[in-house]
Amino acid sequence: MLAVVGLATSSLALGGVAYADEIKMVGVITHIEISGKDAKTATATLKDNKSEKQVDITVNDSLTLDKFKDHRIVEGDEIKCRYEVKGGKNVSAYFRKTAGC
Amino acid sequence: MRRLVAALTTCLAVVSLALPAFARAETQDQKEQQEKIDKLAKELEALKKEVKRTEDKSLGRWLTIGGDYRFRIDSLHGEVPNYFQYLGPTAMPAAVPGYKPTNDTLMTNRFGLNMKAKATQDVTISSRLLMYKTFGMQTAQATNAGFFADRSSVLDGTVGHIPLDNTLRVDQVYATWNNIAGQPIWFSVGRRPSTGGSPTHLRQDNDRPGSAGVPGLLVDYAFDGATLGFAPEIDALPGAFGKLCAGRGFEAGYDVSPQTGGTKSLLKDTDMLGVSLVPVDIDPIRVDLQWNRGFNIFDNPNNVGAQLGDIDWFGAGVLSTLKEVGPGNLTMFASGGLSITHPNGNHALLAGLNSPDSGAGLLVNGPDKSSNTGYSVYAGLRYDLPSGTKIGGEYNHGSEFWIPFVPAADDMWTSKLGTRGNVYEVYLIQELPLAAIASFTSKTFFRLGYQYYDFTYTGSNNWVGAPVKISDLSASPMNAQMFAPLKSAHDIYATFEVKL
Numbered sequence: 001m002l003a004v005v006g007l008a009t010s011s012l013a014l015g016g017v018a019y020a021d022e023i024k025m026v027g028v029i030t031h032i033e034i035s036g037k038d039a040k041t042a043t044a045t046l047k048d049n050k051s052e053k054q055v056d057i058t059v060n061d062s063l064t065l066d067k068f069k070d071h072r073i074v075e076g077d078e079i080k081c082r083y084e085v086k087g088g089k090n091v092s093a094y095f096r097k098t099a100g101c
Numbered sequence: 102m103r104r105l106v107a108a109l110t111t112c113l114a115v116v117s118l119a120l121p122a123f124a125r126a127e128t129q130d131q132k133e134q135q136e137k138i139d140k141l142a143k144e145l146e147a148l149k150k151e152v153k154r155t156e157d158k159s160l161g162r163w164l165t166i167g168g169d170y171r172f173r174i175d176s177l178h179g180e181v182p183n184y185f186q187y188l189g190p191t192a193m194p195a196a197v198p199g200y201k202p203t204n205d206t207l208m209t210n211r212f213g214l215n216m217k218a219k220a221t222q223d224v225t226i227s228s229r230l231l232m233y234k235t236f237g238m239q240t241a242q243a244t245n246a247g248f249f250a251d252r253s254s255v256l257d258g259t260v261g262h263i264p265l266d267n268t269l270r271v272d273q274v275y276a277t278w279n280n281i282a283g284q285p286i287w288f289s290v291g292r293r294p295s296t297g298g299s300p301t302h303l304r305q306d307n308d309r310p311g312s313a314g315v316p317g318l319l320v321d322y323a324f325d326g327a328t329l330g331f332a333p334e335i336d337a338l339p340g341a342f343g344k345l346c347a348g349r350g351f352e353a354g355y356d357v358s359p360q361t362g363g364t365k366s367l368l369k370d371t372d373m374l375g376v377s378l379v380p381v382d383i384d385p386i387r388v389d390l391q392w393n394r395g396f397n398i399f400d401n402p403n404n405v406g407a408q409l410g411d412i413d414w415f416g417a418g419v420l421s422t423l424k425e426v427g428p429g430n431l432t433m434f435a436s437g438g439l440s441i442t443h444p445n446g447n448h449a450l451l452a453g454l455n456s457p458d459s460g461a462g463l464l465v466n467g468p469d470k471s472s473n474t475g476y477s478v479y480a481g482l483r484y485d486l487p488s489g490t491k492i493g494g495e496y497n498h499g500s501e502f503w504i505p506f507v508p509a510a511d512d513m514w515t516s517k518l519g520t521r522g523n524v525y526e527v528y529l530i531q532e533l534p535l536a537a538i539a540s541f542t543s544k545t546f547f548r549l550g551y552q553y554y555d556f557t558y559t560g561s562n563n564w565v566g567a568p569v570k571i572s573d574l575s576a577s578p579m580n581a582q583m584f585a586p587l588k589s590a591h592d593i594y595a596t597f598e599v600k601l
Contacts, residue, residue: 026280063383071541099332099342100279100287101313
């Protein structure tokens with residue numbers, strides 16, 4: 001239990017410092033745009049749980065792209081996402097299914 | 102010229118007279134058109150709202166249905182050495198000559214139905230219903246043949262995981278409240294997904310469990326319980342999460358001690374408490390650390406007569422998938438576990454409350470109250486080819502006093518991860534190149550496997566009584582056994598499986 005609390009505390013502390021310019025959201029994927037197996041980037045459209053607005057997120061990291069390609073992340077999945085606006089695009093820094101069981 | 106001027110003047114006069122009427126007509130048309138457009142826009146808006154209302158209520162928005170079907174055929178061959186059969190506390194054990202139990206063809210049907218409903222924002226209910234039966238039987242007699250404690254009867258936590266009958270039972274049902282206070286925190290309560298944990302999903306060709314479940318080496322049992330979990334966002338520890346888990350293995354009911362004349366209740370609840378830490382969980386590496394404690398471990402879950410003490414478990418595991426190793430992907434894993442018993446001096450009773458004393462406690466016999474430590478190692482790999490062929494091999498070893506909580510494991514003889522000795526398994530999975538329809542991950546495959554059990558000590562998956570070395574079984578009536586002990590066992594199996 002102490003370990004869990006410790007992990008929680010440290011992560012909250014890290015979260016407050018490291019991600020100042022980034023935007024967090026939790027939303028459901030409504031669309032995934034990916035160009036074939038060799039694609040190096042993809043766009044996922046998320047419907048923000050709070051605002052209900054559709055937000056396009058550009059995903060470049062290979063682990064998440066693999067999950068798109070293997071259908072381990074599909075439309076309808078709820079995602080916890082952190083992104084930064086770069087060159088007019090919302091570029092993902094963190095993109096995972098919401099945890100829980 | 103005069104005529105031309107007169108004609109022009111006449112034309113202008115006519116046009117000037119006609120224009121206002123034409124203009125009026127045009128304005129009227131525009132107005133009507135605008136009204137039509139406004140009406141259409143309103144109708145379109147109403148239609149959109151209606152479509153949204155329909156979409157909001159549609160099953161696909163809030164309900165996900167899945168499941169699986171499996172046909173399995175096993176060919177089982179074992180060897181029981183000469184041993185002494187325990188016949189009760191007042192009878193002399195009987196010498197039993199060795200024999201070779203076999204079942205050339207044991208066929209089973211298993212059907213699972215999964216449903217996940219989004220009830221409200223951040224709250225879901227997940228359920229799994231299971232039917233599992235032997236061909237030609239509506240009882241568990243064929244598989245519960247009396248060789249091992251975990252297969253001697255169907256328990257609360259193994260129902261649906263051991264062949265029984267054609268009733269569709271609730272294997273899992275739990276509600277999860279996610280994103281508590283806008284944080285990656287969740288609370289979940291119900292009949293847990295505490296079976297088939299990582300890395301045992303590999304040989305079943307199941308999906309990676311994610312943040313659900315528990316390490317398969319320590320726990321494989323359908324617990325009713327709760328979880329409080331936290332998945333922090335730490336860039337250096339991608340996918341990290343921690344969970345505090347609790348489960349109830351036996352509910353003792355009302356305390357009726359005054360009526361029974363005692364000073365305290367005869368039985369207590371059997372509970373499990375656990376802490377699970379996964380510091381990293383990504384494709385290339387997943388690390389899991391687990392501690393569990395079982396309180397007031399019962400003697401016989403189906404007829405509790407006494408409670409024998411507590412058990413601590415510690416576990417650690419690593420799972421790694423490397424992509425494009427040659428033509429395919431390679432997944433490897435290694436897990437280690439430790440069990441430490443804390444006997445309370447009680448003995449198991451032979452048939453529930455007030456029945457005769459068996460003389461055996463928590464991995465001890467007679468007056469012995471020693472704490473015993475067991476260990477286990479479990480390692481394996483699977484190579485996945487682009488053709489849908491998956492080739493795997495696994496090995497596990499359990500020591501003399503190894504006792505995990507894994508009776509719901511998907512093995513016919515006994516849960517292999519609770520074996521005191523060595524188990525070797527190889528398997529081949531061939532997925533069929535058929536387009537998925539029910540879901541993106543739907544698949545159909547065949548599986549062919551072979552298990553070889555080499556038992557070193559008796560009592561695999563049994564926490565009652567001291568283990569006896571297999572080679573010493575016939576040396577003394579003091580080494581008498583309640584269950585017919587196996588020296589070795591083989592299982593050749595094949596399955597045809599469909600996952601929705």
